[in-house]
Amino acid sequence: xxxxxxxxxxxxxxxxxxxxxxxxxxxxIVKGKDGPFVSVxxxxxxxxxxxxxxxxxxxxxxxxxxxxxPGGVFEAQFPGDAEIFPYRLEFAAAGGYRWEQHDxxxxxxxxxxxxxxxxxxxxxxxxxxxxxxxxxxxxGVRGTAFAVWAPNAERVSVVCNANHWDxxxxxxxxxxxxxxxxxxxxxxxxxxxxxxxxxxxxxxEILLKSDPFGLRFEKPPRTGTIVCxxxxxxxxxxxxxxxxxxxxxxDGPFSVYEVHLGSWKKKxxxxxxxxxxxxxxxxxxxxxxxxxxxxxxxxxVAEHPFDGSWGYQVLGYFAPTSRFGRPEEFMEFVDRCHQxxxxxxxxxxxxxxxxxxxxxxxxxxxxxxxxxxxxLGEHRDWGTLIFxxxxxxxxxxxxxNALFWLDKYHIDGLRVxxxxxxxxxxxxxxxxxxxxxxxxxxxxxxxxxxxxxxxxAVHARYPGAVTIAEESTAWPAVSRPVYLGGLGFTLKWNMxxxxxxxxFFEKEPIHRRYHFGQLTFALLYAFHENFVLPLSHDEVVHLxxxxxxxxPGDLWQRFANLRLLYAYxxxxxxxxxxxxxxxxxxxxxxxxxxxxQWDLLQWDTHQGVQRFLREMxxxxxxxxxxxxxxxxxxxxxxxxxxxxDNSVVSFLRRGKNPEDCMVCVFNFTPVPREAYRLGxxxxxxxxxxxxxxxxxxxxxxxxxxGGVRAEETPWMGRPYSVSLTLPPLGALFLLPEN
Numbered sequence: 001x002x003x004x005x006x007x008x009x010x011x012x013x014x015x016x017x018x019x020x021x022x023x024x025x026x027x028x029i030v031k032g033k034d035g036p037f038v039s040v041x042x043x044x045x046x047x048x049x050x051x052x053x054x055x056x057x058x059x060x061x062x063x064x065x066x067x068x069x070p071g072g073v074f075e076a077q078f079p080g081d082a083e084i085f086p087y088r089l090e091f092a093a094a095g096g097y098r099w100e101q102h103d104x105x106x107x108x109x110x111x112x113x114x115x116x117x118x119x120x121x122x123x124x125x126x127x128x129x130x131x132x133x134x135x136x137x138x139x140g141v142r143g144t145a146f147a148v149w150a151p152n153a154e155r156v157s158v159v160c161n162a163n164h165w166d167x168x169x170x171x172x173x174x175x176x177x178x179x180x181x182x183x184x185x186x187x188x189x190x191x192x193x194x195x196x197x198x199x200x201x202x203x204x205e206i207l208l209k210s211d212p213f214g215l216r217f218e219k220p221p222r223t224g225t226i227v228c229x230x231x232x233x234x235x236x237x238x239x240x241x242x243x244x245x246x247x248x249x250x251d252g253p254f255s256v257y258e259v260h261l262g263s264w265k266k267k268x269x270x271x272x273x274x275x276x277x278x279x280x281x282x283x284x285x286x287x288x289x290x291x292x293x294x295x296x297x298x299x300x301v302a303e304h305p306f307d308g309s310w311g312y313q314v315l316g317y318f319a320p321t322s323r324f325g326r327p328e329e330f331m332e333f334v335d336r337c338h339q340x341x342x343x344x345x346x347x348x349x350x351x352x353x354x355x356x357x358x359x360x361x362x363x364x365x366x367x368x369x370x371x372x373x374x375x376l377g378e379h380r381d382w383g384t385l386i387f388x389x390x391x392x393x394x395x396x397x398x399x400x401n402a403l404f405w406l407d408k409y410h411i412d413g414l415r416v417x418x419x420x421x422x423x424x425x426x427x428x429x430x431x432x433x434x435x436x437x438x439x440x441x442x443x444x445x446x447x448x449x450x451x452x453x454x455x456x457a458v459h460a461r462y463p464g465a466v467t468i469a470e471e472s473t474a475w476p477a478v479s480r481p482v483y484l485g486g487l488g489f490t491l492k493w494n495m496x497x498x499x500x501x502x503x504f505f506e507k508e509p510i511h512r513r514y515h516f517g518q519l520t521f522a523l524l525y526a527f528h529e530n531f532v533l534p535l536s537h538d539e540v541v542h543l544x545x546x547x548x549x550x551x552p553g554d555l556w557q558r559f560a561n562l563r564l565l566y567a568y569x570x571x572x573x574x575x576x577x578x579x580x581x582x583x584x585x586x587x588x589x590x591x592x593x594x595x596x597q598w599d600l601l602q603w604d605t606h607q608g609v610q611r612f613l614r615e616m617x618x619x620x621x622x623x624x625x626x627x628x629x630x631x632x633x634x635x636x637x638x639x640x641x642x643x644x645d646n647s648v649v650s651f652l653r654r655g656k657n658p659e660d661c662m663v664c665v666f667n668f669t670p671v672p673r674e675a676y677r678l679g680x681x682x683x684x685x686x687x688x689x690x691x692x693x694x695x696x697x698x699x700x701x702x703x704x705x706g707g708v709r710a711e712e713t714p715w716m717g718r719p720y721s722v723s724l725t726l727p728p729l730g731a732l733f734l735l736p737e738n
Contacts, residue, residue, distance in 0.1 A: 523573075
């Protein structure tokens with residue numbers, strides 16, 4: 001048989017260098033000397049012989065294909081130019097192994113021209129529905145469609161068990177200048193492990209890459225992507241989702257329990273070391289509900305190779321980590337949170353990614369996702385690479401990823417990590433180590449534009465969802481709408497408050513009178529942003545000590561100080577966040593390799609702190625004064641912040657109805673204050689809604705017998721006053737009795 005295939009095409013196929021394999025493989029009509037004929041060509045280096053199978057009048061006709069190159073290229077020719085007939089291929093390999101399959105090169109395009117247009121211009125917000133691997137039916141045949149963006153590749157192949165991880169077998173179709181490559185592999189189904197084998201056009205190097213849009217990965221340290229359908233889960237949270245869309249977190253209670261899933265609790269014995277998503281739902285969800293938190297915030301759950309990164313060095317942006325189970329199990333975890341009335345927030349990391357060879361770094365042999373210039377593309381502090389936010393396809397990748405978690409996993413919000421590192425080109429860099437923007441400034445204009453676009457898209461598509469910035473500088477209007485000149489976040493972590501509070505509380509009480517500025521400074525800027533008050537994981541690692549261990553004094557004073565800190569946080573304007581372990585006063589620093597110290601709950605002191613947090617969450621949720629007006633001055637009034645000599649501070653919190661108020665008093669010394677007179681706004685009796693010194697919490701039980709009556713004695717500029725017993729290192733919340 002004479003082949004009409006050019007020798008150069010054959011050599012490119014065998015050398016796995018053909019940029020357009022669909023032009024030569026599969027069925028093609030050829031105009032021969034004796035008229036047109038159909039030529040079908042196949043490459044499979046492991047095959048000893050190949051037969052083409054086609055139905056003819058109910059019978060199956062087998063045609064032996066001719067080997068036209070020892071590298072495994074086969075061809076069969078059929079006279080005529082009729083419509084290309086349906087057929088299957090039968091392969092025989094060494095040892096008598098045989099298998100049948102449809103020919104991938106007999107199928108047409110998977111992605112539409114409109115998809116390609118949107119992908120190329122960086123405006124395809126649902127690109128996770130198109131790129132990656134997806135089970136589909138094409139031409140009546142079930143299989144998996146693969147698509148990947150690699151514009152600087154000479155050739156891209158899907159490699160998997162089905163083709164013995166041989167990049168010569170299934171080279172993909174190039175969709176031209178878009179840089180997208182695609183192929184439909186019939187018969188490939190869920191659970192198939194795969195990667196992309198990419199030959200760089202510039203260097204000729206062969207790269208083996210995980211799928212950037214992979215929906216599931218092998219359990220680390222393995223790095224393969226797994227074909228996985230994620231649309232089959234039956235959600236039961238319709239009521240939660242409907243209610244979420246109608247409410248705003250800005251004027252509601254928002255108390256967050258920050259969790260690292262890998263170390264909240266560990267398994268003992270077989271099946272360890274991690275609890276599964278389902279086991280976590282069995283234990284964590286009822287615990288958080290019992291403790292009274294409104295939300296769980298999860299340290300990043302997207303797939304990451306290194307446990308020690310805590311999830312902050314992501315490679316599988318579209319896949320919940322396989323450490324804890326399958327995607328549908330994570331969906332079940334979120335679903336059960338919602339059915340228990342608990343929101344779920346994910347830590348999200350668009351600022352940087354690790355250098356692992358199988359990941360995004362030099363994805364097609366060029367600096368595709370990252371900047372080529374290390375002054376723009378490297379985070380030296382973290383040893384990671386910075387996304388090129390100015391490249392439309394990269395920005396679209398991240399934008400669609402943000403929307404993906406809210407769409408497919410019903411996530412209620414994203415806490416965006418390391419926002420400051422995105423905003424400033426000179427972040428953690430010395431002079432000469434960074435490149436100014438087009439105006440000569442230090443602002444990263446492309447990253448700023450991306451953050452604004454992300455926030456607008458999230459809030460437009462998912463009403464009620466929140467975005468939270470971890471931003472440690474004084475960048476203005478982080479949590480203001482884009483149309484008002486802001487970045488568009490719902491909330492911003494108040495890093496200054498966290499820093500000042502912990503510095504103040506670490507001081508010996510006798511010295512606190514000299515540091516009252518640290519205690520009160522946050523009120524000078526408290527209403528410039530929509531703040532969250534975080535006591536986060538970052539404050540209990542790297543020799544910073546646990547919150548309890550930071551507290552000064554003897555054992556009793558340490559626990560009293562910690563309860564006082566929590567009371568001050570719940571009273572202060574701003575939403576609340578506490579890292580796991582803090583709620584029962586863990587002694588040790590957090591260690592991602594170990595479980596929390598749950599055994600401490602055998603002691604009354606630790607149980608007392610846990611009871612106090614539970615009660616604080618209850619009072620906080622049920623008291624409009626403590627959460628309705630967090631971000632406007634009318635929700636807060638100082639009573640007295642000048643009593644540094646006694647280290648006592650007091651203020652009022654008010655709700656939308658000014659009659660809803662709470663008097664909050666704090667004694668930051670271990671000295672009880674008897675007959676301490678405090679100005680109050682109304683006459684009548686004030687109920688002692690909270691006393692952090694209660695015996696039930698491990699305190700000395702000093703207080704005011706459950707309440708106190710106001711006297712018509714003007715004090716501190718107010719018409720009424722109360723005479724209080726302030727417990728040592730104690731907080732009192734006084735609620736006017738109706």
